[in-house]
Structures are given as structure tokens and as C-alpha cells.
Amino acid sequence: MSAATAKTYRLLIGGEWVDGEAGTSPIINPADESHVADVPEASVAQAEAAARAAQEAFPAWAATPARERAALLHAATEKLAERRESLIPTIIAETGATAQVGSKMQVPIAITRFSEYADLAIRDHDVPLPPSPVPSTPLAAGGLIGALVARQPVGAVATISPYNFPLVNQAGKVAPALAAGCTVVMKPAPQDPIAVIELAEILDEVGFPPGVVNVITSVDPAPAAALSSSRDIDMVSFTGSTGVGEMIYEAGAPTMKRLLLELGGKGAAIVREDADIATATAALASVWGFHSGQICTAPTRAIVHASRVDELVGALQFAAGKMQVGLPTDNATVVGPVISGAQRGRIEGYIESGASEGATVVVDGRRPEHMESGFYVGPTLLADCRPDMTAVQEEIFGPVISVLTFDDDDEAVSIANGTDFGLYDYVFSADTGKAYEMGRRLRSGNVGINTAQRNPKTAFGGFKKSGVGRDGAEFGLHAYTEMQSIVWPA
Numbered sequence: 001m002s003a004a005t006a007k008t009y010r011l012l013i014g015g016e017w018v019d020g021e022a023g024t025s026p027i028i029n030p031a032d033e034s035h036v037a038d039v040p041e042a043s044v045a046q047a048e049a050a051a052r053a054a055q056e057a058f059p060a061w062a063a064t065p066a067r068e069r070a071a072l073l074h075a076a077t078e079k080l081a082e083r084r085e086s087l088i089p090t091i092i093a094e095t096g097a098t099a100q101v102g103s104k105m106q107v108p109i110a111i112t113r114f115s116e117y118a119d120l121a122i123r124d125h126d127v128p129l130p131p132s133p134v135p136s137t138p139l140a141a142g143g144l145i146g147a148l149v150a151r152q153p154v155g156a157v158a159t160i161s162p163y164n165f166p167l168v169n170q171a172g173k174v175a176p177a178l179a180a181g182c183t184v185v186m187k188p189a190p191q192d193p194i195a196v197i198e199l200a201e202i203l204d205e206v207g208f209p210p211g212v213v214n215v216i217t218s219v220d221p222a223p224a225a226a227l228s229s230s231r232d233i234d235m236v237s238f239t240g241s242t243g244v245g246e247m248i249y250e251a252g253a254p255t256m257k258r259l260l261l262e263l264g265g266k267g268a269a270i271v272r273e274d275a276d277i278a279t280a281t282a283a284l285a286s287v288w289g290f291h292s293g294q295i296c297t298a299p300t301r302a303i304v305h306a307s308r309v310d311e312l313v314g315a316l317q318f319a320a321g322k323m324q325v326g327l328p329t330d331n332a333t334v335v336g337p338v339i340s341g342a343q344r345g346r347i348e349g350y351i352e353s354g355a356s357e358g359a360t361v362v363v364d365g366r367r368p369e370h371m372e373s374g375f376y377v378g379p380t381l382l383a384d385c386r387p388d389m390t391a392v393q394e395e396i397f398g399p400v401i402s403v404l405t406f407d408d409d410d411e412a413v414s415i416a417n418g419t420d421f422g423l424y425d426y427v428f429s430a431d432t433g434k435a436y437e438m439g440r441r442l443r444s445g446n447v448g449i450n451t452a453q454r455n456p457k458t459a460f461g462g463f464k465k466s467g468v469g470r471d472g473a474e475f476g477l478h479a480y481t482e483m484q485s486i487v488w489p490a
């Protein structure tokens with residue numbers, strides 16, 4: 001498999017490209033365990049320096065006219081598009097994404113995000129309010145009082161991201177933050193930071209001023225943790241596990257950080273008695289075929305009416321048998337590797353726990369024999385599950401579906417709502433009115449009715465321990481602003 005490049009990667013701090021003070025770390029290709037590149041290990045002092053640089057650059061960047069910020073974002077969009085063909089193999093090598101996911105989603109969606117936020121940057125986001133008659137009070141004279149709710153940039157933002165969609169995720173944070181007038185310190189996941197360092201190169205090349213964009217990388221969590229407690233960071237925009245989200249919440253409390261936390265999920269797919277099984281099966285099979293289930297929104301719990309369970313399990317078993325597990329670079333591959341040996345071990349542990357707690361392993365994807373190296377788990381189907389099982393309660397983040405049954409809609413909603421998470425649920429039913437009503441009862445930030453497709457214009461985020469705040473399109477831009485109310489006698 002082609003290595004990304006032999007080039008030397010560096011950190012960007014305050015406009016200077018520097019080596020990591022803690023040395024370098026190797027990036028391993030999950031598909032065949034080959035060495036892709038070495039990336040810098042930042043020290044805590046370098047994380048602090050990057051935070052300081054972002055804070056120092058903030059006032060001038062916030063005061064830069066929106067059309068100039070937009071022009072730089074458009075230039076970044078163009079440069080990303082020019083580099084697209086070299087970025088795709090890099091991302092496939094570092095993430096293990098299949099050729100389909102790598103070429104159609106990992107890079108193009110990142111480009112789209114820059115372009116969208118370049119357009120949104122020049123829109124007026126202030127909210128004018130009609131003058132209100134206010135009576136005289138001991139505070140001040142009455143009269144008509146005019147008002148405006150202005151949106152002001154939050155400040156210096158640490159953007160900390162997970163390994164599954166490194167470039168898309170950072171683009172979804174950095175582009176709206178820069179558009180709103182914030183400065184950023186990017187901290188990509190340790191497993192696959194190369195494309196994000198390349199994004200920083202692009203942003204530097206097109207002319208973002210020194211300190212406006214910084215990037216640090218490290219396997220050691222200490223530099224990322226230092227950003228979450230730094231006085232120079234006003235906001236942490238984090239996507240990752242709920243466990244790390246809790247640590248960031250706590251670390252940010254003394255400095256009252258603004259937080260956007262996009263955390264774990266345990267998606268429920270309710271399959272009602274009148275559902276179209278083929279539609280439900282296609283959506284559920286995305287847990288296997290879309291980035292090996294390393295997706296927070298995946299419908300990993302199939303909650304099916306008892307009268308249809310045999311049909312659904314049969315359809316899923318058939319679908320699993322058709323999905324080729326193989327090298328990501330092979331166009332016929334549907335299920336590629338998971339990110340690392342550690343993650344493969346975690347997933348295998350959950351399959352084992354499902355079996356030992358009483359689930360039937362209908363399809364067992366552990367250690368596909370034809371893959372001699374790399375970190376592979378094939379499609380796995382656990383039937384006869386109960387809501388209290390470990391594999392049903394905890395996020396697996398791999399190609400594993402658990403099947404549970406229900407007898408009436410109330411029970412379905414109760415099972416669906418019965419985890420700590422609430423990110424993305426689904427309802428499959430011929431009665432779309434009923435499905436809509438059930439969707440409104442789900443404690444989940446997003447609900448899909450008869451589809452696993454997303455609408456990129458919606459607000460995206462979680463209820464409960466799936467997160468705090470919303471990103472996505474214009475909602476995402478607002479996440480990087482503070483509302484400031486200004487009043488005057490009209």
C-alpha cells in the first residue's frame with residue numbers, strides 16, 4: 001500500500017513551523033500495519049504557546065472585515081480542491097477508510113464545509129428587535145427602547161477531534177470558527193493527524209495571519225488536556241468519546257469555557273410491525289458498510305416488533321454475507337479495517353461479552369481468515385439481546401448490530417431511550433405520521449424516519465451524554481459566537 005509521503009511534518013504555532021519538543025510518533029496504516037509517516041509530538045509548553053498565539057491573534061482577526069475572512073476561506077476551499085487527489089490516498093492510508101468513503105466523503109465534505117462557511121461568513125447574523133415601549137422605573141426613564149442582539153466571536157477556540165473523519169471533523173469546526181472571527185488551535189486525533197496538518201499548511205499558504213490557525217499533534221493526551229484548562233482558550237469544540245468529554249467539561253469549569261461537545265452514540269432503529277424490512281435492513285447495514293461502524297450516528301441497536309424479528313434477522317444475515325471485507329484500496333471492499341489493534345480488541349471484547357451475557361452470535365466477524373495483517377472485524381450480528389446487556393448499553397464503535405424486540409410502541413420508545421446516549425435514532429414504519437409521533441418521544445438530538453440519510457442543513461448534536469450544543473450549517477456558525485444585546489432610546 002502506498003505510504004502517504006516521506007515528508008517531514010511539523011507543528012504550526014504562532015505562524016512558525018516547528019518540530020515537536022517531545023519527538024515524533026509513527027502513524028500506522030490500519031489496512032496492513034505498514035508505517036505511513038512520523039508526526040510531531042507536541043509538549044505541554046507547545047500547547048500553551050499555541051493557545052497564547054491564538055489568543056494574541058484574536059482581536060485583529062475578529063476586527064478583520066467579514067469579506068476578507070470569507071475571501072481567505074474561499075481561497076482555502078480552492079487549495080483543498082487542488083490538493084484533493086493527493087489528500088485522498090493520504091487519508092485512506094492513515095484512517096483505513098475504504099476507497100468509496102475516502103474519495104466520496106472524507107475529502108469532498110471537508111471542501112464543501114469550507115465553501116459553505118465562506119458564504120455564511122458574509123451574512124449578517126445579528127438579530128434586530130422592534131423598539132419596545134418600556135415604562136419609567138427607578139432604574140431609568142421610560143420610552144421606546146430599541147435593541148439589537150449582535151453575534152460576537154467567542155475568542156480563541158481549541159478544536160479537538162476524533163479519528164474517524166479527521167479532515168471533515170476539523171473542517172466542521174475550523175471553518176465556522178474562522179468565519180465567525182475566532183482563532184483556532186487544532187488538535188487532531190493521534191491515530192491519523194496527517195491530513196489535518198496538511199490542512200494547516202493550506203490555511204497558512206493562502207494567507208491566514210500568524211496565530212489565527214495553529215496545529216499541535218500528540219499521542220500523549222497532556223497537551224490536549226492543557227488546552228482544555230488554558231486561560232488563553234475561550235472555547236473547546238470537541239468531538240470524541242463521552243469519557244473524554246466529561247474530562248474537558250471538568251477541566252474547563254474554572255475558566256468557564258464555552259463548550260461544544262459532540263460525544264458518543266448508541267443509535268436505536270425502531271422497526272415497527274408495518275415497516276418495510278428491505279429499507280430497514282439497508283439502513284442497519286450501514287453499521288457494517290459505512291466506515292466499519294466507526295460512526296457516532298450508526299443505528300447499532302435494531303429494536304424490532306416481535307412479529308418481524310425472524311424476517312429482519314434473516315435479511316441482515318443475508319446482507320452481511322454479501323459484504324466484502326478487504327483492503328480499503330480495493331474498490332469492491334465494503335468493510336475495511338478499524339483504526340487500530342486496540343480498537344479491534346475492544347470490539348472483540350464487546351462481541352464476547354454479548355455472547356457470554358446470552359446473545360446469539362448470528363454472524364461473527366472476528367478475525368476474518370483471509371486478512372493476514374491489518375485490524376479487521378467483519379460484520380457481526382447479535383440477536384436475542386436484552387436492554388441491560390453491556391453490548392447494548394455501551395458504545396462499541398465498530399461493525400456490530402444488536403437485535404432486541406418489542407411488543408408495543410411504548411415499549412419500543414422506552415428501550416430506545418434506555419441508554420445514557422441520545423445522538424441519533426431512527427424509526428421505520430409505513431405509517432409516517434406514527435413514526436413522526438414516535439420520533440418526537442425519542443430523547444435524541446436527531447431522528448431519521450425511514451432513512452439513514454442526513455440533511456446537512458440541520459442542527460447536529462446530542463441529548464443526554466451524547467453532548468452539549470449543536471453544530472451543522474448556520475447552527476454551527478452560531479456555536480462560535482456569543483450573543484451581545486445592545487439597547488438605546490429609540
Ligand code: NAD
Pocket residue numbers: 160161162163164187188189190218221224225226228239240241242244245247248262263264265295296395397423462466467
Ligand atoms: P477520544 O475521545 O478517545 O479522542 C478524541 C480526541 O480527544 C483526540 O484528539 C484525543 O487526543 C483527545 N483527548 C484525549 N484525552 C484528552 C483530554 N484529557 N483532554 C482533551 N483532549 C483529549 O475519541 P476517539 O476514540 O478518537 O473517537 C471515537 C469517539 O468519538 C466515539 O465515542 C464517537 O462516538 C465519538 N464521535 C462523536 C461524533 C459526534 O458528532 N457526536 C462524531 C465522531 C465521533
